Amino acid sequence: MAKKMKTAAEVMLDVLYENGVRHVFGIPGGNSIPIYDALTHHPLNLILTRHEQGATHMADGYARSSGKIGVVCVTSGPGATNTLTGILTAMMDSVPMLVITGQSITPNIGLDAFQEADILGMSFPAVKHSYMISDPQDISRIIKEALHIATSGRPGPVLVDIPKDISASLIDPEIENDQDLPGFKDIPVADPVDIKKAAELMNRALRPVILAGHGVILSGAGEQLMQMAEKMNIPVTTTLLGKGGFPDTHDLSLSMPGMHGTAYANKALTGSDLIIAIGARWDDRITGVPENFCPHARKIHFDIDSVEIRKIIPVDCSVIGDAKASIEALLPHLEPGDTARWIKQINRWKRDFPLKYRKEGKLRAQHIIEELATMAGTEAIACTDVGQHQMWAAHFVKSEKGENWITSGGAGTMGFGLPSAIGAQLARPESMVYTIVGDGSFQMTLCELATAVINKLPIKILIVNNRYLGMVRQWQHMFYENRLTGVDLEGNPDFIKLASAYGMKGFRVKRSSDVRKTLKAALKWNEGPCIIEAVVEQHDNVFPMVPAGAALDEMIIEAPRRKRSGEGEDQ
Amino acid sequence: MDQSMKHTISLLVSNKPGVLTRVALVFARRGFNIDSLVVSQAQSPEFSRMNIEATGNERTLNLMLTQLNRLVDVIHAVDHASDDVIQRELALFKVNCTPDKRTSVLQIADTFRGQTVDIGDDTITLQVTGKSTKVDAFHTMMSPFGIMELVRTGKVLMSRGKESTA
Numbered sequence: 001m002a003k004k005m006k007t008a009a010e011v012m013l014d015v016l017y018e019n020g021v022r023h024v025f026g027i028p029g030g031n032s033i034p035i036y037d038a039l040t041h042h043p044l045n046l047i048l049t050r051h052e053q054g055a056t057h058m059a060d061g062y063a064r065s066s067g068k069i070g071v072v073c074v075t076s077g078p079g080a081t082n083t084l085t086g087i088l089t090a091m092m093d094s095v096p097m098l099v100i101t102g103q104s105i106t107p108n109i110g111l112d113a114f115q116e117a118d119i120l121g122m123s124f125p126a127v128k129h130s131y132m133i134s135d136p137q138d139i140s141r142i143i144k145e146a147l148h149i150a151t152s153g154r155p156g157p158v159l160v161d162i163p164k165d166i167s168a169s170l171i172d173p174e175i176e177n178d179q180d181l182p183g184f185k186d187i188p189v190a191d192p193v194d195i196k197k198a199a200e201l202m203n204r205a206l207r208p209v210i211l212a213g214h215g216v217i218l219s220g221a222g223e224q225l226m227q228m229a230e231k232m233n234i235p236v237t238t239t240l241l242g243k244g245g246f247p248d249t250h251d252l253s254l255s256m257p258g259m260h261g262t263a264y265a266n267k268a269l270t271g272s273d274l275i276i277a278i279g280a281r282w283d284d285r286i287t288g289v290p291e292n293f294c295p296h297a298r299k300i301h302f303d304i305d306s307v308e309i310r311k312i313i314p315v316d317c318s319v320i321g322d323a324k325a326s327i328e329a330l331l332p333h334l335e336p337g338d339t340a341r342w343i344k345q346i347n348r349w350k351r352d353f354p355l356k357y358r359k360e361g362k363l364r365a366q367h368i369i370e371e372l373a374t375m376a377g378t379e380a381i382a383c384t385d386v387g388q389h390q391m392w393a394a395h396f397v398k399s400e401k402g403e404n405w406i407t408s409g410g411a412g413t414m415g416f417g418l419p420s421a422i423g424a425q426l427a428r429p430e431s432m433v434y435t436i437v438g439d440g441s442f443q444m445t446l447c448e449l450a451t452a453v454i455n456k457l458p459i460k461i462l463i464v465n466n467r468y469l470g471m472v473r474q475w476q477h478m479f480y481e482n483r484l485t486g487v488d489l490e491g492n493p494d495f496i497k498l499a500s501a502y503g504m505k506g507f508r509v510k511r512s513s514d515v516r517k518t519l520k521a522a523l524k525w526n527e528g529p530c531i532i533e534a535v536v537e538q539h540d541n542v543f544p545m546v547p548a549g550a551a552l553d554e555m556i557i558e559a560p561r562r563k564r565s566g567e568g569e570d571q
Numbered sequence: 572m573d574q575s576m577k578h579t580i581s582l583l584v585s586n587k588p589g590v591l592t593r594v595a596l597v598f599a600r601r602g603f604n605i606d607s608l609v610v611s612q613a614q615s616p617e618f619s620r621m622n623i624e625a626t627g628n629e630r631t632l633n634l635m636l637t638q639l640n641r642l643v644d645v646i647h648a649v650d651h652a653s654d655d656v657i658q659r660e661l662a663l664f665k666v667n668c669t670p671d672k673r674t675s676v677l678q679i680a681d682t683f684r685g686q687t688v689d690i691g692d693d694t695i696t697l698q699v700t701g702k703s704t705k706v707d708a709f710h711t712m713m714s715p716f717g718i719m720e721l722v723r724t725g726k727v728l729m730s731r732g733k734e735s736t737a
Binding site for chain 1 (some may be wrong): 593617630634642646647
């Protein structure tokens with residue numbers, strides 16, 4: 001009789017806590033009040049955000065920097081729909097995330113009730129899985145299943161929609177329904193036949209290249225990858241999301257391939273006779289038109305998700321399984337071939353086509369990005385937003401660990417930079433966190449400055465301000481005869497005053513000669529977040545560039561020089 | 572390369588709300604039209620069986636099969652395009668049939684082992700079961716009389732012998 005009943009919301013928080021969750025990101029609303037009420041007396045920390053999209057990117061940055069799941073809790077209707085961008089971002093980049101949405105009370109569902117949205121239906125194409133809870137006694141089972149689905153195999157976002165009457169229901173916390181996932185497939189184990197075939201191809205290759213993606217980082221296969229690359233003397237190019245899975249600073253590193261990849265990575269791929277993709281999904285920003293992608297190279301594909309095999313690029317051999325386990329199984333079969341000539345050729349390309357920019361004259365984005373990354377060091381967490389600055393960061397931030405590089409790749413979500421840094425700093429309070437954002441992308445989620453301030457997070461926010469939506473301007477300049485439309489960010493705020501309005505420190509740098517001094521002061525600033533606004537050359541473009549639809553060897557390596565003097569080569 | 576081969580996919584899925592939408596979205600996203608769809612409870616009530624007919628490029632279809640199999644609510648999805656399985660479909664034909672044509676209509680129906688399920692002054696409704704090709708042939712034969720309405724259930728299938736239907 002004296003059984004202790006709890007609300008379903010309380011039971012849910014207990015399950016989260018028992019499973020290692022410590023932070024929940026979100027903002028409440030009418031239909032999530034029972035959950036927020038349970039948070040008032042719960043050890044879980046609520047990180048109150050200013051917008052639901054910000055909450056999802058914080059959970060995302062939290063997950064990517066720590067390897068733990070990021071949890072979001074929002075309300076119904078617009079609160080729920082505001083998470084969709086963040087859910088897509090997590091789905092495209094395989095990030096474990098749990099999004100809990102409030103919902104109208106059960107009898108009102110489907111009746112266009114206030115703040116009712118069919119978030120379950122809307123979630124279908126963007127989630128790994130989603131639930132609506134109709135029996136409060138199911139809450140423990142469903143949350144456990146959701147955590148399991150989100151984090152196992154290829155991670156991804158899971159949404160759980162909870163009607164208000166359900167979260168408020170009193171239930172017996174002792175009663176727990178059994179998990180019920182007959183269709184959830186176990187993590188595949190690589191077939192030894194495939195492993196042998198892969199080894200044979202690798203042992204015979206004269207000009208092999210490893211294409212390492214996010215899967216390497218997700219499976220913690222960095223060490224195994226290093227062993228393999230060194231044993232076989234094979235150069236490694238890392239995708240935008242695989243950055244850090246193999247150290248940028250290693251002699252065998254080719255950095256990033258693809259549309260804005262290094263010339264030497266693209267030349268290596270084009271000239272190779274074998275491409276070994278590991279946890280990389282042949283994204284179109286790497287392959288361009290699939291038919292033209294390195295047609296003379298044989299290809300091996302290691303992936304945990306069989307859907308990715310032959311989705312875009314036909315391969316000669318596929319190994320389905322966890323990257324780390326697969327490489328471990330592969331290593332004993334590998335016999336180093338003779339790649340010395342190939343490495344020599346690659347080193348020649350590295351010498352002839354380095355990434356470069358001019359440090360004289362007007363301040364360049366590349367300059368301040370490289371300087372910040374160098375001064376912060378490789379133990380710091382680098383986050384980025386999306387656009388030109390992101391590509392320059394990919395070029396000039398040298399990463400040695402995957403969990404220290406956080407960027408929105410697949411979805412290319414502008415507004416990701418600031419909130420993801422907040423999440424990363426909360427997950428790893430001992431690490432230095434900096435985020436590189438554009439003036440355009442920063443303004444999409446800048447309301448989260450408040451979140452950084454209240455939590456006293458010492459994030460360094462580098463705003464690369466060229467007063468343009470620079471990447472779109474670059475395309476309009478290069479491929480639309482410089483017909484600029486919708487890219488001029490006239491009306492930008494004064495970012496230093498904005499910082500001060502939020503009670504933050506702001507630094508502005510306009511001249512190359514001031515870069516070091518300003519960054520030094522900013523990196524020392526530890527009383528909460530600070531903004532470093534870099535007013536940079538407005539018309540700089542990102543090179544190298546492979547035009548859309550072209551093959552990798554048709555890349556434009558440097559800005560065409562119309563004038564001999566000075567900057568602004570596109571004028 | 573068969574650009575537009577007809578495929579019959581059978582799925583065993585969790586018997587839960589929303590599963591059909593998740594499955595249909597995989598087809599819709601790639602612009603695949605579903606030619607026919609049969610959904611019913613499987614032997615065990617926790618599961619449903621879906622039979623889907625769709626026409627399209629084999630490479631895309633194989634990709635969609637892996638995507639279907641990745642869905643948490645899908646236990647498995649299999650294409651039976653080249654398998655020898657038992658396939659059946661049921662169709663109802665409402666045909667223009669004045670008394671003077673009745674004999675000829677019934678003769679044809681008899682050849683197809685069709686059954687008369689309704690008869691009126693100038694209509695007759697016939698039920699035909701069998702392979703989809705048989706239903707197609709019956710359709711052709713009835714066309715000259717004037718088909719007023721036609722309803723087909725879509726194809727259901729089952730493996731032969733001891734083998735269990737995927």
